[in-house]
Amino acid sequence: MTPDQTGRSGGRLSALGSWDVVVIVVLIAVIIGSSVLVEGFASPRFWGFLLLDVFPIALIALPMTLVVITGEIDLSVASVLGLSSAVMGQLWFLGLPLPLILPLVVLLGALLGAVNGLFVAGFGLPSLAVTIGTLALYRGLAYVVLGDRAVADFPFDWTGNAIAALPGTTVPWVSLVVGGLALAFGLVLHATPVGRSLYAMGNSDQAAVFAGISVARTKFWLFVLTGAVSALAGLFWTLRYASARADNGSGLELSVVAAVLLGGVSIFGGRGTLVGVVAGVLLLTTLRNALQLADVPADTLTVVTGTLLIISVVGPNLAGMLRARLRRRRPRASPVAG
Amino acid sequence: MTTTVSTGPAAGGVPAPPTSGGDPVRGVNRLFAVRELGIGLALVLLIAITTVVNPRFLSGQSRKDLMLGATILVVLAVGQTIVIITRNVDLSVGSILGLAAFATGKLFLAVPGAPIAVALLAGIALGALCGIVNGALIAVARVPALVVTLGTLYVFRGLDFSWAAGQQINAADLPTNFKNMGTATVLTVPVLALFAVAVLLLAGFYLRSYRGGRELYAIGSDPAAARLHGIPVGRRVFGALVVSGALAGLAGVLYAARFGTLDAAAGTGIELQVVAAVVVGGVAIFGGSGSVYGAALGALLLSTIGGALPVLRVAPFWQQTVVGALILAAIGLDRALAARVARRLRGRKARDA
Numbered sequence: 001m002t003p004d005q006t007g008r009s010g011g012r013l014s015a016l017g018s019w020d021v022v023v024i025v026v027l028i029a030v031i032i033g034s035s036v037l038v039e040g041f042a043s044p045r046f047w048g049f050l051l052l053d054v055f056p057i058a059l060i061a062l063p064m065t066l067v068v069i070t071g072e073i074d075l076s077v078a079s080v081l082g083l084s085s086a087v088m089g090q091l092w093f094l095g096l097p098l099p100l101i102l103p104l105v106v107l108l109g110a111l112l113g114a115v116n117g118l119f120v121a122g123f124g125l126p127s128l129a130v131t132i133g134t135l136a137l138y139r140g141l142a143y144v145v146l147g148d149r150a151v152a153d154f155p156f157d158w159t160g161n162a163i164a165a166l167p168g169t170t171v172p173w174v175s176l177v178v179g180g181l182a183l184a185f186g187l188v189l190h191a192t193p194v195g196r197s198l199y200a201m202g203n204s205d206q207a208a209v210f211a212g213i214s215v216a217r218t219k220f221w222l223f224v225l226t227g228a229v230s231a232l233a234g235l236f237w238t239l240r241y242a243s244a245r246a247d248n249g250s251g252l253e254l255s256v257v258a259a260v261l262l263g264g265v266s267i268f269g270g271r272g273t274l275v276g277v278v279a280g281v282l283l284l285t286t287l288r289n290a291l292q293l294a295d296v297p298a299d300t301l302t303v304v305t306g307t308l309l310i311i312s313v314v315g316p317n318l319a320g321m322l323r324a325r326l327r328r329r330r331p332r333a334s335p336v337a338g
Numbered sequence: 339m340t341t342t343v344s345t346g347p348a349a350g351g352v353p354a355p356p357t358s359g360g361d362p363v364r365g366v367n368r369l370f371a372v373r374e375l376g377i378g379l380a381l382v383l384l385i386a387i388t389t390v391v392n393p394r395f396l397s398g399q400s401r402k403d404l405m406l407g408a409t410i411l412v413v414l415a416v417g418q419t420i421v422i423i424t425r426n427v428d429l430s431v432g433s434i435l436g437l438a439a440f441a442t443g444k445l446f447l448a449v450p451g452a453p454i455a456v457a458l459l460a461g462i463a464l465g466a467l468c469g470i471v472n473g474a475l476i477a478v479a480r481v482p483a484l485v486v487t488l489g490t491l492y493v494f495r496g497l498d499f500s501w502a503a504g505q506q507i508n509a510a511d512l513p514t515n516f517k518n519m520g521t522a523t524v525l526t527v528p529v530l531a532l533f534a535v536a537v538l539l540l541a542g543f544y545l546r547s548y549r550g551g552r553e554l555y556a557i558g559s560d561p562a563a564a565r566l567h568g569i570p571v572g573r574r575v576f577g578a579l580v581v582s583g584a585l586a587g588l589a590g591v592l593y594a595a596r597f598g599t600l601d602a603a604a605g606t607g608i609e610l611q612v613v614a615a616v617v618v619g620g621v622a623i624f625g626g627s628g629s630v631y632g633a634a635l636g637a638l639l640l641s642t643i644g645g646a647l648p649v650l651r652v653a654p655f656w657q658q659t660v661v662g663a664l665i666l667a668a669i670g671l672d673r674a675l676a677a678r679v680a681r682r683l684r685g686r687k688a689r690d691a
Contacts, residue, residue, distance in 0.1 A: 137662025306492025
């Protein structure tokens with residue numbers, strides 16, 4: 001969706017590899033700067049809370065990275081989260097035991113993802129339009145299931161344990177789950193033929209088909225995976241806030257997409273790394289929480305998020321253009337130097 | 339539909355200017371007509387059923403509410419169509435609307451006797467300014483509109499919030515003649531709706547009959563080819579974003595006139611409704627085809643659903659579900675139509691050989 005896709009990929013290509021490093025360096029700078037300047041930021045307790053904020057976005061960003069690398073997008077993730085939360089609440093209200101509800105809800109998420117996958121991969125419809133449709137559809141269903149009620153009487157055994165820290169630390173144990181998943185996604189994306197085929201699809205669907213990659217089937221399962229993980233995020237969200245509501249996670253899809261793009265994934269597919277995305281998620285959340293702690297008003301945070309996102313796409317492009325201009329000048333200068 | 343449809347935008351080609359006459363043009367028009375007829379029928383059916391259930395649905399006040407409800411969505415949908423036709427998208431319209439609506443309130447607080455025309459111009463200018471930011475980032479830095487306007491969605495809304503700083507402007511702060519404009523009617527049609535009609539006709543005429551308008555379709559069909567043809571792609575896309583911003587600014591002033599109570603949250607999340615209306619109205623999300631009239635019908639349909647559900651005693655919770663299903667049905671129908679066109683093309687090629 002740009003007036004000039006070819007001109008842009010050149011800019012991104014020359015910045016490839018270095019963008020991850022930029023995000024990580026900025027992240028470290030933000031952490032160091034906040035530790036010095038913001039009172040309370042350096043406390044382990046604060047980092048425990050910060051991580052709880054990171055989890056839902058980080059979880060959904062993992063499969064979203066894969067989806068965007070194939071050149072598609074899934075805007076329905078936050079609605080899947082909301083519908084999962086609503087269904088979880090309703091099933092609990094009806095008296096089902098939680099150990100049964102949890103797998104059921106993840107299965108539901110996979111099904112919702114399968115609907116997206118069917119429309120996108122099966123019927124060949126644009127994922128942007130399809131998932132704007134299911135964004136409305138799933139959120140609507142969440143309200144149909146739970147209305148504007150809230151189910152909040154989950155047992156403390158579950159809600160307390162969902163945010164419990166590892167013994168002797170302030171690090172929530174869920175970090176292990178999210179970290180493990182991030183590692184698994186990273187390995188699949190960067191160390192397996194499946195991962196390489198995702199990049200191939202993002203660069204050209206047709207070329208990927210000629211290379212013997214089953215594009216439609218892979219994309220279908222990617223959407224199923226995204227749905228299941230979004231439902232998982234919905235479970236965590238519900239237990240963390242001890243409240244199942246139809247509007248849980250409203251608008252979260254924009255934060256996830258922002259974090260993924262900030263992490264250096266190209267919206268046209270074919271480029272990006274999982275390390276960059278994890279750094280992007282951490283940067284976005286850390287910055288927001290640090291500013292919040294420093295009593296910066298919430299509106300400024302919104303501006304910061306947006307500006308970061310714009311810089312993350314404009315920056316590499318302008319740098320690429322500048323570099324191309326410098327390179328063009330160099331040959332003329334070299335005979336003089338030689 | 340005849341085989342002449344093959345030259346239409348749905349086939350991926352650059353549409354011929356309507357002034358050249360001949361069969362292809364009629365084909366194009368007929369294809370649009372089919373889509374618009376379908377949405378129109380759905381709208382008529384919805385209104386008919388609702389009116390049978392409750393005859394007061396089409397009574398004076400209720401009809402006025404329907405038209406007012408659609409007005410803002412139609413103005414935004416027209417701007418969005420112009421952008422989407424070029425294979426871009428503007429997600430920041432809701433934030434621009436909020437900014438312009440609050441600015442209108444601020445203007446009247448600062449200058450209590452300001453004429454309405456000044457408010458309208460100020461809103462449009464502020465919106466156009468936001469559009470210039472979007473357009474410059476997209477066209478000059480050559481970055482995708484989806485990402486840029488997702489960023490400015492946050493930036494403009496954040497600026498709006500920090501400007502408002504929790505302040506709320508009440509109807510009592512607005513001049514009487516401005517509030518009157520929000521409720522006045524001409525021959526039972528609300529004045530605000532006339533703005534939407536004017537915007538719709540102007541945009542429709544430009545897209546159909548002017549070279550610049552046709553070039554927008556050419557850009558959306560194939561940006562690279564358009565560039566090779568000498569079409570100033572960057573300038574046209576820039577212009578489309580500025581127009582979209584200006585219309586969002588106008589929508590903000592209309593919002594202020596209609597609701598009177600203004601805070602920084604006005605229009606939050608409306609961008610998805612606008613894109614939904616445009617998609618339901620038959621504008622292809624990947625550019626090159628569709629009309630503002632279809633988009634306006636889509637907007638009318640979506641806002642009428644909102645008004646009809648309570649009358650039909652359906653819980654309002656179903657509204658989003660229906661909207662989502664409509665979007666899926668609309669793009670599915672698009673696909674089916676395109677497949678039919680492709681089949682006809684193949685058939686004709688086989689006959690010619």
